[in-house]
Amino acid sequence: MSIRTTDLRPVHIIDYAPRYQADWKRINVAWIAERFVVEDVDLEVLDHPEENIVSKGGHIILAIMGDEVVGTCALLHNSPGVYQMVKMAVDSLSRGKGIGRALGEAVIGKARQQGARKVMLYSNRAGAVEAIDLYRKLGFQELPMPTQAYARADIYMELDLS
Numbered sequence: 001m002s003i004r005t006t007d008l009r010p011v012h013i014i015d016y017a018p019r020y021q022a023d024w025k026r027i028n029v030a031w032i033a034e035r036f037v038v039e040d041v042d043l044e045v046l047d048h049p050e051e052n053i054v055s056k057g058g059h060i061i062l063a064i065m066g067d068e069v070v071g072t073c074a075l076l077h078n079s080p081g082v083y084q085m086v087k088m089a090v091d092s093l094s095r096g097k098g099i100g101r102a103l104g105e106a107v108i109g110k111a112r113q114q115g116a117r118k119v120m121l122y123s124n125r126a127g128a129v130e131a132i133d134l135y136r137k138l139g140f141q142e143l144p145m146p147t148q149a150y151a152r153a154d155i156y157m158e159l160d161l162s
């Protein structure tokens with residue numbers, strides 16, 4: 001999938017490959033550290049994405065501009081028909097160009113291809129205001145907060161695909 005950013009440079013959305021692990025980690029650690037504390041659970045997923053996401057039926061996608069990875073997003077397979085959107089991040093110099101929206105639409109498309117009936121996510125109201133606005137535009141609805149693994153999460157959202 002390819003899109004044109006607001007500055008007219010093409011961005012390609014591709015599937016993750018192990019050679020991109022350092023970029024996957026770099027972009028996500030930078031985003032998290034900019035607004036929060038990087039937690040052990042973050043590092044486990046970022047250091048071992050194949051074991052923690054891909055081998056468990058999930059998917060990782062990347063946004064590439066030129067030769068550079070500028071964004072990431074993943075689907076974690078939770079249970080039959082249910083996926084969790086995780087690790088959506090865009091490099092600080094590439095924000096505001098529509099890359100986050102393209103990643104969100106692409107990962108929702110991946111969920112549909114897998115027969116998902118629901119995509120869920122956790123976020124933070126204060127530190128991810130722009131992201132929450134994007135999630136709402138993508139159709140996610142806020143629901144009561146269930147138990148989850150991240151200390152920083154204070155909002156839970158779902159997208160019904162059925």
